[in-house]
Structures are given as C-alpha cells and as structure tokens.
Amino acid sequence: MSEPTEPTVLTPMLEAARTASLALAGATTLQKNAALQAIADALRQNVPAIVEANELDRTHGRENGLAAGLLDRLMLDESRIEALASAVTAISGLTDPVGEVVTGSSLPNGVKISQVRVPFGVVGAIYEARPNVTVDIAALALKSGNAAVLRGGSAAENSNRVLVGLIQQALASVGLPAESVQTIDPFGREGAALLMKARGYVDVLIPRGSANLINTVVAESKVPVIETGAGVVHVFLDESANAQWAEDIVHNSKVQRPSVCNALETLLVHEKAADRLLGPVLGRLAASGVTIHGDERVQAAFPGAVPATEDDWSTEYMSLDLAVRVVGSLDEAMEHIRRYSTRHTESIITSDVVNAERFLNEVDAAAVMVNASTRFTDGGEFGFGAEVGISTQKLHARGPMGLPELTSTKWIVRGMGQVRV
Amino acid sequence: MSEPTEPTVLTPMLEAARTASLALAGATTLQKNAALQAIADALRQNVPAIVEANELDRTHGRENGLAAGLLDRLMLDESRIEALASAVTAISGLTDPVGEVVTGSSLPNGVKISQVRVPFGVVGAIYEARPNVTVDIAALALKSGNAAVLRGGSAAENSNRVLVGLIQQALASVGLPAESVQTIDPFGREGAALLMKARGYVDVLIPRGSANLINTVVAESKVPVIETGAGVVHVFLDESANAQWAEDIVHNSKVQRPSVCNALETLLVHEKAADRLLGPVLGRLAASGVTIHGDERVQAAFPGAVPATEDDWSTEYMSLDLAVRVVGSLDEAMEHIRRYSTRHTESIITSDVVNAERFLNEVDAAAVMVNASTRFTDGGEFGFGAEVGISTQKLHARGPMGLPELTSTKWIVRGMGQVRV
Structure with missing residues (x-):
C-alpha cells in the first residue's frame, strides 16, 4: 500500500481529489466536454468578478515591488479572459485520449490483452503569478480525466480563488464533483511542500515557471515530476x-x-x-x-x-x-x-x-x-492542439506534450478460465 | 545545464559511462548482437572462474549468517551459468527498439517531423545478492543501447566482479567500450547513495529486490526511478x-x-x-x-x-x-x-x-x-521476449516492461529553410 500514513492539513483536500478522480475516470467525453463548455461560459459571464480579484492581486504585487514583467503576467482583463475561455473551448474540441487502445493482441492460449489509456488520477501543478495557468491546467486535466490540485502562488491568490470557484460551480452544474479542481494557495509555502510529498495521493506533479522553481520541485518532490525545463x-x-x-x-x-x-x-x-x-x-x-x-x-x-x-x-x-x-x-x-x-x-x-x-x-x-x-518545437506547431508543456526529461514524455502525455495506461486482460502452464 | 558540479568518488566511472553511452547509442544492432554473443561465449568459457568467485561469496555469506533463501539466490553453478548465457543469446534475438519510428507527420509548411526511439543513455541498477541480475540487466541495457552502472551489493561482490570483467572483455573484443558496463560494488553503500544522487549522469535507475530496497530507492533517489513494486x-x-x-x-x-x-x-x-x-x-x-x-x-x-x-x-x-x-x-x-x-x-x-x-x-x-x-501479468506471457520487470508506477511504463521501456524518444525535424510565422 502506497498511502501516506501521517495526515497533514492537505489530507482532506487530497482525499477529496482522489475521490473526484474516480468519478472523472468514469466520465464520458460528452460529460467532460459539457464541463469545459460550462467553464468557458462561466469565465465569460464573470469578467467583473475576475477582474476585481485580479486588481487586488496586482495592487498587492505593486506594494510588494513585483517586477513589471511579473505584473504583466499576473494581469487579467476582458480580452485575456476571453482568450482563456476560447482556449477552454478549444480543449473541449480535442480528441479525448482516455480509452484509446495503444496496442493489443491475442495470446496463444486465447487470452485477449489490450493496453488502454487511462487518466493518471490526480495531477498536481506548482506555478507562480500566472492565473491563466490555473484555467489552462484545470481544463487539460479535466479533458484527460484527471483531478487537479493547484498551487498557483500567493501573488495570484485572489485571482486563483475566484477562477477555481467558477470552475467548481461549472463542474457541479454538469454533475461532476466540484473537488475535481482545487487550489491549495491558502496553505502557502507549507502547502507546496506538502504537495511535493503527497506520494500516493498525487500521481504526477507539473511545475511551470522559472528555472529556479522547476529545479526546486525536481530536487524536492517525492511525487513523480514531469519536468518542463529550460532551453539553452x-x-x-x-x-x-x-x-x-x-x-x-x-x-x-x-x-x-x-x-x-x-x-x-x-x-x-x-x-x-x-x-x-x-x-x-x-x-x-x-x-x-x-x-x-x-x-x-x-x-x-x-x-x-x-x-x-x-x-x-x-x-x-x-x-x-x-x-x-x-x-x-x-x-x-x-x-x-x-x-x-x-x-x-x-x-x-x-x-x-x-x-x-x-x-x-x-x-x-x-x-x-x-x-x-x-x-x-511546440505542441501547436506539431499539431497536438493543446500545449501541455515541453518536456526536457527522458522518462514518460520528451519534447512537446499533448493530452496523451497526461495519461497512463493499463492492461485489460479477458479470459475464459485460462491459467498459466 | 544539468551536470552535477561537485565531483565524487563515482565521477570518473560516471563520466566513462556517459562517454561509453555515446558509442552505444551509435552502435548498430549487428554490433550490439555481436557483443551479446561474445558475452554468452565468455560466460560458457569461464565457468570455473565464475564458480570459484561465487563460492567465495557464498562462504562469506554463510559466515555472515545469510538466510538459506538468499544463499540459494546467490548461487551460480554450471547449469545456472548456462541458463544465463542462453538468456543473453535470447536477448540478442529480440527486436532492437532503437531507431523505431513511433509516429511522424508532415507539417502544413512541409517540415517533416518524426519521433524515434533512442537509448536513455546511462541506466543504473541497484539490487542485492543476485549475480544473475548483473548479466541480465547488462544484456538488456546493451541491446537497448544503454550503458549500465551496476550496484549488486557486497554479498555478491566477487561474483559480480568476475562477471563484469568478462562482460567488459567481451565488449572490448567487438570494439565497443569496456566501460559500457561497470560495477560500483567496491564503493559499498556510499556508492549506492552516490548513484541515487547522480542526476545528469544516470538517466534512469532500476531497483530490483525486496520491497524494502525498492522503497528506499524510490524515497531517496534524485534520479528518475522505474519502480518494479510489490504485488498485493x-x-x-x-x-x-x-x-x-x-x-x-x-x-x-x-x-x-x-x-x-x-x-x-x-x-x-x-x-x-x-x-x-x-x-x-x-x-x-x-x-x-x-x-x-x-x-x-x-x-x-x-x-x-x-x-x-x-x-x-x-x-x-x-x-x-x-x-x-x-x-x-x-x-x-x-x-x-x-x-x-x-x-x-x-x-x-x-x-x-x-x-x-x-x-x-x-x-x-x-x-x-x-x-x-x-x-x-508477465513480459514473457505478454509476448515481449525479455523480462525487464513489472512497473507499478503510472509514469513512463506500467505493467510488464519490454526493451522499448528501456528507451526514450527524440523528435527528428527536417526542413528546407522553414521559419515559424
């Protein structure tokens, strides 16, 4: 059993994410697409609330001396929110990787085996001052049948709270668990540290941001990481x-x-x-x-x-x-x-x-x-539709990643009473 | 750059492994098969030397109170050595995964992209009291174009030294670098600890053995691990x-x-x-x-x-x-x-x-x-030929692993002056 034994402040959310992931793994493509469309609608219908929360983050950012580049990345206005909503709609139009039969055969004794794509389960993400990533990763995770636990950083905490709230309402409106997408921003740095240790709850962790952030996650995480690294x-x-x-x-x-x-x-x-x-x-x-x-x-x-x-x-x-x-x-x-x-x-x-x-x-x-x-070297240019990131590691995925890289596989074995001789 | 900055006692061997991996990545299937056949021949021709070293290990094992089951796993006699040699020959008969084109397409602007299988580079293995694994992992790594750095444990140190020596001679006899396969047993537990930290030198680490050993490697390794775990x-x-x-x-x-x-x-x-x-x-x-x-x-x-x-x-x-x-x-x-x-x-x-x-x-x-x-649930039963292990993780490989699971991929992009618009 791989389940961690000592509960932490994150445990209730991680348990909820795992429960939600079971529902998502069983959701049909139609259900997931309905959720994505509901999210896109919610973004468009709540521009004032998003902008207001975002202005609060940017005011704090200016007070804390955040660099101009970061302040720009932090900013959400009506046109950026529209672009986010369009991106979510585009993701709903992509091929669902879940259920794809990767390979299969009939064994000499008649047992049929097939390797099919399944969601990872729970995807974690750690990033900084980019509220657009909140929507982006949530949509990619949902389409690939994964629950998402997001640590978006204190600089974007208010924006992320409003965005995740809208996503959760949209999920509930189509009958999927609200806990399919959660933010752990309120737990601050401790939350990020616990997320990196949540082996058994989080199946894969994706860091997005500076080389420094990625290196820290790679070095400290006990959860498997997909490294989207720097490019010299x-x-x-x-x-x-x-x-x-x-x-x-x-x-x-x-x-x-x-x-x-x-x-x-x-x-x-x-x-x-x-x-x-x-x-x-x-x-x-x-x-x-x-x-x-x-x-x-x-x-x-x-x-x-x-x-x-x-x-x-x-x-x-x-x-x-x-x-x-x-x-x-x-x-x-x-x-x-x-x-x-x-x-x-x-x-x-x-x-x-x-x-x-x-x-x-x-x-x-x-x-x-x-x-x-x-x-x-880009998922869009390579024809993958979505931009999950560009992996610089050799395990699991290398180069531009599409939705299939957010899945694992399992072997389905169908027999008629066969035993091994 | 991912290269570690502080040299350790392992650094010269790790540098040699990386250099050897470049030669192996460029080796043809014919060259790799010749090396495997030379290894099989060397095993058959050196039964007395192997048995003698193995008896030394077993004597030490008995003196140190090694359990009967472990002593049996440790034991190499003529028939087990013959079985090992046959297994190496069987691996030389498997399809070479390197160079396989996984997918590819022509982009709208005429740029051709293809995803091809390439070796990881350097594969590390940590195991205990199983000298057969020394030969097995070395042969699987070589066939898939990888250099191997092996930590086989002090209980089998003499057996592993002789086996690796024979493998190195066989490699040299066909013009491949002897350092393609190395043992770090002489560095004891410190060597194992350093191997787990050798990010940038070792591309993937495979633990084989008890649940305890596997859990330790998973928890402590900074190098990506392929977990071949327990089965409840x-x-x-x-x-x-x-x-x-x-x-x-x-x-x-x-x-x-x-x-x-x-x-x-x-x-x-x-x-x-x-x-x-x-x-x-x-x-x-x-x-x-x-x-x-x-x-x-x-x-x-x-x-x-x-x-x-x-x-x-x-x-x-x-x-x-x-x-x-x-x-x-x-x-x-x-x-x-x-x-x-x-x-x-x-x-x-x-x-x-x-x-x-x-x-x-x-x-x-x-x-x-x-x-x-x-x-x-077995590589042999599934028709993979080789038994690399059964992965219980969700990243990279899940279930029985064949030779392709010992490779990564890279994207080959061929243009005629195209730029991105």
Missing part, C-alpha cells in the same frame, strides 16, 4: 550552410519570441563559414536589437559584439541577447552542445547530407533539427 | 462465478509460483457465492499446502482457516498463505481493492457482463483481468 538552444551554421536559410532561421529562432524556451540562445559558426555568414546573420540580428555576446573571432568579425564570458555559454537569456562562437568543425560544435545544452532543441544549417545525418543521430535533445527554426 | 494481488469471485474457473484460476494464481509479484495474495468472495465456492476453492488450496487466513465468515465455512488480522489485507506473503474475505457486493470488493491494492494485478471471476465491464473500468491497476489467472 543552439543553432550550428555548418561550412556549407545556405546563407539565406542561415539568416532567416537564426533571425526567426532568436527574435520571433525571445522569452520562450525554444528560442535560440547560442549560435555556433563553422570557421570556414565565418567570413561568409557572420556579417549578414549578425547584422540582421543587430538590426532587430539583438546584443551579440561573441568570442574573440566573432568580436573581430563583428565589431558590435560584446565579449562573451564562460557563463554566456550556459545562459538562457530569454531576451534579445545571443551568444556566438566560432568552432573548427562539426565535432567541435557537437562537443560544445553536449557540454552546455539543456537538451531541449538543437538545429544544424547545412547542405551536407553526411553532416546533417551525423547531427541528427549524435546530438541528444528532445528535438534535433536540420535546416529548420528552433521555434518549431 | 486480488481475485474476486463474483456471485455468478463459474465454479470450475474459480477453482482453477485461484489455485493457479496462488500456487503455481507463490514467491513472485503476480501471485495471488487476497481472495474476495461474494457472500451469495460463499456457500457454493468457499468449500471447493479453499479445499483445493489446502490440499496444495496453502494456509488460509480468513475473516469470520470464512472461518465458519472452512474450519481449517486461521483468523485474518488487519495486517493480512495488506501483506504480500510471497508464500503458500492466502488472505480470504467475504464481501457483500462488487462495490465492496472494489472498495477493498482500492484500499489495500498495490495496483499490480486484479482479477474478477464472473459470468455477468456488466460486473465484468465495471471491474475492468473502475479498478485502477497495471493489469485488470476477467476470468484469467493473475500469473499472466
């Missing part, structure tokens, strides 16, 4: 790189949305391509406001570059900054990537088929690319 | 159970091999079937030497039963003992299972299609069965 993402311009592709892909990978995990952070350039490519590629970046942190050869070739330090090679800037290094060979590029990569996304720009295949085979990352923008 | 396995005889099936399946589930995790531990009987079934079912078990631990109604119906205590319901006997309880309904049976099950294997014997479907849908376990022996 590289592009390597090989000797034979097509100049236009190099320019377009580097610019798109760095500039299109610098604050996300699939954005480019370090550019590696083959020394035999440096004279040809550094000028146009870095010039186009600089024109878009990118600061180049270059090694000595980059500084010589591109006078606007500032000197790169050792720290630059392992930094996820998430800003209009780019580390740039000249390397002597494909092997030296791959060695650099092995050393500094967070194994998220790596791309080579090359016209040489052998180098392309070597890079695809030998580089160890969730996504390895040839002649494509690193920004393609 | 139930059979429920429903009101409508076919008497012959009930008798055969209960007997087979309990008696065929009582010491394994898919053996029956608790029998639940519908009260309306008790008069009809308890006599023949328990009588046949008793004739095979099974001790019945029964509740009051079972004791009344079957005088040979000893009283069951609360502890019996959560005990994995792994012996010719069986807990038996009479329940009032299917719901009461499922409630008992929810409370005491380790979520390994649960089976219902019934002729009622509604009850069969409810049991399959509502019981949460790695394998849920109707009218079949619980002994079928």
Whole structure:
C-alpha cells in the first residue's frame, strides 16, 4: 500500500481529489466536454468578478515591488479572459485520449490483452503569478480525466480563488464533483511542500515557471515530476550552410519570441563559414536589437559584439541577447552542445547530407533539427492542439506534450478460465 | 545545464559511462548482437572462474549468517551459468527498439517531423545478492543501447566482479567500450547513495529486490526511478462465478509460483457465492499446502482457516498463505481493492457482463483481468521476449516492461529553410 500514513492539513483536500478522480475516470467525453463548455461560459459571464480579484492581486504585487514583467503576467482583463475561455473551448474540441487502445493482441492460449489509456488520477501543478495557468491546467486535466490540485502562488491568490470557484460551480452544474479542481494557495509555502510529498495521493506533479522553481520541485518532490525545463538552444551554421536559410532561421529562432524556451540562445559558426555568414546573420540580428555576446573571432568579425564570458555559454537569456562562437568543425560544435545544452532543441544549417545525418543521430535533445527554426518545437506547431508543456526529461514524455502525455495506461486482460502452464 | 558540479568518488566511472553511452547509442544492432554473443561465449568459457568467485561469496555469506533463501539466490553453478548465457543469446534475438519510428507527420509548411526511439543513455541498477541480475540487466541495457552502472551489493561482490570483467572483455573484443558496463560494488553503500544522487549522469535507475530496497530507492533517489513494486494481488469471485474457473484460476494464481509479484495474495468472495465456492476453492488450496487466513465468515465455512488480522489485507506473503474475505457486493470488493491494492494485478471471476465491464473500468491497476489467472501479468506471457520487470508506477511504463521501456524518444525535424510565422 502506497498511502501516506501521517495526515497533514492537505489530507482532506487530497482525499477529496482522489475521490473526484474516480468519478472523472468514469466520465464520458460528452460529460467532460459539457464541463469545459460550462467553464468557458462561466469565465465569460464573470469578467467583473475576475477582474476585481485580479486588481487586488496586482495592487498587492505593486506594494510588494513585483517586477513589471511579473505584473504583466499576473494581469487579467476582458480580452485575456476571453482568450482563456476560447482556449477552454478549444480543449473541449480535442480528441479525448482516455480509452484509446495503444496496442493489443491475442495470446496463444486465447487470452485477449489490450493496453488502454487511462487518466493518471490526480495531477498536481506548482506555478507562480500566472492565473491563466490555473484555467489552462484545470481544463487539460479535466479533458484527460484527471483531478487537479493547484498551487498557483500567493501573488495570484485572489485571482486563483475566484477562477477555481467558477470552475467548481461549472463542474457541479454538469454533475461532476466540484473537488475535481482545487487550489491549495491558502496553505502557502507549507502547502507546496506538502504537495511535493503527497506520494500516493498525487500521481504526477507539473511545475511551470522559472528555472529556479522547476529545479526546486525536481530536487524536492517525492511525487513523480514531469519536468518542463529550460532551453539553452543552439543553432550550428555548418561550412556549407545556405546563407539565406542561415539568416532567416537564426533571425526567426532568436527574435520571433525571445522569452520562450525554444528560442535560440547560442549560435555556433563553422570557421570556414565565418567570413561568409557572420556579417549578414549578425547584422540582421543587430538590426532587430539583438546584443551579440561573441568570442574573440566573432568580436573581430563583428565589431558590435560584446565579449562573451564562460557563463554566456550556459545562459538562457530569454531576451534579445545571443551568444556566438566560432568552432573548427562539426565535432567541435557537437562537443560544445553536449557540454552546455539543456537538451531541449538543437538545429544544424547545412547542405551536407553526411553532416546533417551525423547531427541528427549524435546530438541528444528532445528535438534535433536540420535546416529548420528552433521555434518549431511546440505542441501547436506539431499539431497536438493543446500545449501541455515541453518536456526536457527522458522518462514518460520528451519534447512537446499533448493530452496523451497526461495519461497512463493499463492492461485489460479477458479470459475464459485460462491459467498459466 | 544539468551536470552535477561537485565531483565524487563515482565521477570518473560516471563520466566513462556517459562517454561509453555515446558509442552505444551509435552502435548498430549487428554490433550490439555481436557483443551479446561474445558475452554468452565468455560466460560458457569461464565457468570455473565464475564458480570459484561465487563460492567465495557464498562462504562469506554463510559466515555472515545469510538466510538459506538468499544463499540459494546467490548461487551460480554450471547449469545456472548456462541458463544465463542462453538468456543473453535470447536477448540478442529480440527486436532492437532503437531507431523505431513511433509516429511522424508532415507539417502544413512541409517540415517533416518524426519521433524515434533512442537509448536513455546511462541506466543504473541497484539490487542485492543476485549475480544473475548483473548479466541480465547488462544484456538488456546493451541491446537497448544503454550503458549500465551496476550496484549488486557486497554479498555478491566477487561474483559480480568476475562477471563484469568478462562482460567488459567481451565488449572490448567487438570494439565497443569496456566501460559500457561497470560495477560500483567496491564503493559499498556510499556508492549506492552516490548513484541515487547522480542526476545528469544516470538517466534512469532500476531497483530490483525486496520491497524494502525498492522503497528506499524510490524515497531517496534524485534520479528518475522505474519502480518494479510489490504485488498485493486480488481475485474476486463474483456471485455468478463459474465454479470450475474459480477453482482453477485461484489455485493457479496462488500456487503455481507463490514467491513472485503476480501471485495471488487476497481472495474476495461474494457472500451469495460463499456457500457454493468457499468449500471447493479453499479445499483445493489446502490440499496444495496453502494456509488460509480468513475473516469470520470464512472461518465458519472452512474450519481449517486461521483468523485474518488487519495486517493480512495488506501483506504480500510471497508464500503458500492466502488472505480470504467475504464481501457483500462488487462495490465492496472494489472498495477493498482500492484500499489495500498495490495496483499490480486484479482479477474478477464472473459470468455477468456488466460486473465484468465495471471491474475492468473502475479498478485502477497495471493489469485488470476477467476470468484469467493473475500469473499472466508477465513480459514473457505478454509476448515481449525479455523480462525487464513489472512497473507499478503510472509514469513512463506500467505493467510488464519490454526493451522499448528501456528507451526514450527524440523528435527528428527536417526542413528546407522553414521559419515559424
């Protein structure tokens, strides 16, 4: 038996989540979709209450000196609430992963086995100052048949309380347990610590937010974690790189949305391509406001570059900054990537088929690319519909995750009295 | 970057394992099969050296008062070594999971994506007094392209040293790195503790052995663990159970091999079937030497039963003992299972299609069965060829694991200059 023996302040909520998860596991797709539609309606019908609670959080945030970026992430207005409601409706339109038969066979003795997708049970989430994640994770968990226990952080506590209240009313209105979605924000940091220890109650824990938060959860959690980690993402311009592709892909990978995990952070350039490519590629970046942190050869070739330090090679800037290094060979590029990569996304720009295949085979990352923008590592781009996150771990899920990654499987075995011989 | 910063006594071996894993990831199936065949040959050609080292371990074991069961598990003789060599040859005959394309598509912009199986990298294993596991895990890891770091325990240290030495020679003889398989037994308990902390070096850790050992590893490991846990396995005889099936399946589930995790531990009987079934079912078990631990109604119906205590319901006997309880309904049976099950294997014997479907849908376990022996939850029986273990966790793998469960995936993305719009 895996049940924890010592009750904590969270135990009643965790018990309720587990009971709710049994009802959700048995709910039909139609019931779950009705709940999601009720949630979307409730969001649209309660904009003033959400905005009011959110303004309280933002006032506290300003008083506590929350950074402007965090205050912006915290903010919910009518258009953001409408976007959230639309996202919930979109999730209701996705294929339900529960019940999918993954594989199956008939054993030699006639026993039929099939492996079917089932919900995890209870999904925990820990994140900070992002009330939109409350709605997002709740909707993804519900669609995949899981109960959700959410720790959204004190900075968004009032927003989260109102949002979870609306979600619970919507659930009850369609006959599903209100406790399918709960917030543990009132228990503060102690609640988060207990959630990480709730083995036997919580089947999987998803941290969302800063590298610091994710690392803490990974290090401290006794519950299995799906790590959606940082991206120190590289592009390597090989000797034979097509100049236009190099320019377009580097610019798109760095500039299109610098604050996300699939954005480019370090550019590696083959020394035999440096004279040809550094000028146009870095010039186009600089024109878009990118600061180049270059090694000595980059500084010589591109006078606007500032000197790169050792720290630059392992930094996820998430800003209009780019580390740039000249390397002597494909092997030296791959060695650099092995050393500094967070194994998220790596791309080579090359016209040489052998180098392309070597890079695809030998580089160890969730996504390895040839002649494509690193920004393609994304659930939406990959056609998954939902964005559950991008896993940088190797167990269970790797790369962009869709709804099936929020499920487990079980084996269904049907016999007619067979025994093992 | 996930690399640990403080070197330990294990660091040189872990670095060597990681370097070896790069070579293994690039090795062809033919090379890996040649290595496995060389290992099988080496085992057969070095029986005297293996037996000699093993006798030393067993002498120490006897001096240290090792239990008879452990001494037997520790023992390697010519026939067991031959069986090990045959198992290695069998593994070389299995399909190589590496390179399998799991899924793929062409995005609307022409970018091609495919998800392919890749080795984890470095697999760690912690087990005790079972030198056969040294060969077994090494062969499974090699076939799936992983390096292995093994902690086999001080009781088998001499046997493991000789076995790993032979494996390393065999690897070198076919041009693969000897460090693909290493033992950390010389570092004792400190080595095991460091292995559990080797995040960034070890991709997945597999504990094998007692529930105690597995629980320790699960609780303490910072490295992701694949838990192959205990089985408190139930059979429920429903009101409508076919008497012959009930008798055969209960007997087979309990008696065929009582010491394994898919053996029956608790029998639940519908009260309306008790008069009809308890006599023949328990009588046949008793004739095979099974001790019945029964509740009051079972004791009344079957005088040979000893009283069951609360502890019996959560005990994995792994012996010719069986807990038996009479329940009032299917719901009461499922409630008992929810409370005491380790979520390994649960089976219902019934002729009622509604009850069969409810049991399959509502019981949460790695394998849920109707009218079949619980002994079928097994990689061999399921047709996987290899027996990597039976996962009782919900993440990554659940139920019997084959070679694919020793791999991760990565996304291969091939473009022609595409950028994200």
